[in-house]
Amino acid sequence: MENYFADPQRYNNGMQYERCGRSGVLLPKVSLGFWHNFGGVDPYERSREITHYAFDHGITHFDLANNYGPPYGSAEETMGRLMDDDFRPYRDELFISTKAGYDMWPGPYGNWGSRKYLMASLDQSLRRMHLDYVDLFYSHRYDPETPLEETLQALVDVVRSGKALYVGISRWPLEATRTAFRYLKERDVPCLIYQGKLNMLDREPQEEGILDLCREAGVGFISFSPLAQGLLTDRYLNGVPEDSRMSKGKFLRPDMLTDELLEKLRRWNAEAQDRGETLAEMALSWILDQPGVTSVLVGASSTAQLQKNLRCVK
Numbered sequence: 001m002e003n004y005f006a007d008p009q010r011y012n013n014g015m016q017y018e019r020c021g022r023s024g025v026l027l028p029k030v031s032l033g034f035w036h037n038f039g040g041v042d043p044y045e046r047s048r049e050i051t052h053y054a055f056d057h058g059i060t061h062f063d064l065a066n067n068y069g070p071p072y073g074s075a076e077e078t079m080g081r082l083m084d085d086d087f088r089p090y091r092d093e094l095f096i097s098t099k100a101g102y103d104m105w106p107g108p109y110g111n112w113g114s115r116k117y118l119m120a121s122l123d124q125s126l127r128r129m130h131l132d133y134v135d136l137f138y139s140h141r142y143d144p145e146t147p148l149e150e151t152l153q154a155l156v157d158v159v160r161s162g163k164a165l166y167v168g169i170s171r172w173p174l175e176a177t178r179t180a181f182r183y184l185k186e187r188d189v190p191c192l193i194y195q196g197k198l199n200m201l202d203r204e205p206q207e208e209g210i211l212d213l214c215r216e217a218g219v220g221f222i223s224f225s226p227l228a229q230g231l232l233t234d235r236y237l238n239g240v241p242e243d244s245r246m247s248k249g250k251f252l253r254p255d256m257l258t259d260e261l262l263e264k265l266r267r268w269n270a271e272a273q274d275r276g277e278t279l280a281e282m283a284l285s286w287i288l289d290q291p292g293v294t295s296v297l298v299g300a301s302s303t304a305q306l307q308k309n310l311r312c313v314k
């Protein structure tokens, strides 16, 4: 295995950084997610190559969660291996996040939003990633059964313990989000960022008022699945390729690709071409243009995809 030395020009390769809400943190306009393509089932050398390309092009933010893989936990194990093989000398240049909120281990304490689950999960994540702390720890989803204060106090205590520098929430509904922002601010652990799905096909955080709330509260916003898992690229315009997420996974199913959707994608693709862009580039730029958006959190199954997507940073 060849040694990795980060490109000395990595901060002059075109990346731009955006302030995350009213915080001291700057995030790259494009961040890299480990949901797919970094699990135990994926070739390590390819995962490694993608992260090298990312970091060499100024992507300092890697986003994980306890159950990314498959199998669960294995994306974090890949991150741990990457730390040992390549990234340890660059730890202070990286902004690494993880989350807990979805099912992770069996029994009553391996899911949702209890203090018991969040605390144990973060300890496991740190062990898998070979890290002393994460930069950002998220509640991955709102738990309607657990008192909000219990989940939020766990986030406060995680920061106080030094295991995370900042906290965030993901996929929380509007009113609970408002409470969360207030609760965390009153305890001097302000919410750094909200992670939600915003893309040209799914504008819920905008329509629901989450984005406005983030702006008012000085909280950043990062958009996950900004390419709608690949739909907002040229991937499916002429059929479903064998190596695509749609042909393999359970999260993007062929029945989602209706004739109506395909027609819309083809129309947008033509519009993008008229502008001299790819559909992916246009879709990412559209998100970055929305007021309040800090970063787009892309996935990539190859370095070439990431390379193309980075063109949205102008």
Ligand SMILES: NC(=O)c1ccc[n+]([C@@H]2O[C@H](COP(=O)([O-])OP(=O)(O)OC[C@H]3O[C@@H](n4cnc5c(N)ncnc54)[C@H](OP(=O)(O)O)[C@@H]3O)[C@@H](O)[C@H]2O)c1
Residues within 6 Å of the ligand: 032, 033, 034, 035, 036, 037, 063, 064, 140, 170, 171, 195, 196, 223, 224, 225, 226, 227, 228, 229, 230, 231, 233, 234, 235, 243, 244, 245, 246, 280, 297, 298, 299, 300, 301, 302, 304, 305, 306, 308, 309
């Ligand atoms: N908070 C949450 O609940 C939540 C939920 C989902 C995701 N996330 C975060 O968001 C990250 C990104 O999610 P995502 O992977 O769904 O993002 P995405 O950027 O919408 O989709 C990525 C997929 O699109 C395809 N693709 C990307 N660029 C392409 C290009 N230029 N041309 C053709 N195809 C391209 C690839 O799929 P192929 O495999 O087909 O090549 C790639 O794996 C995750 O890794 C995770 O960190 C968070």
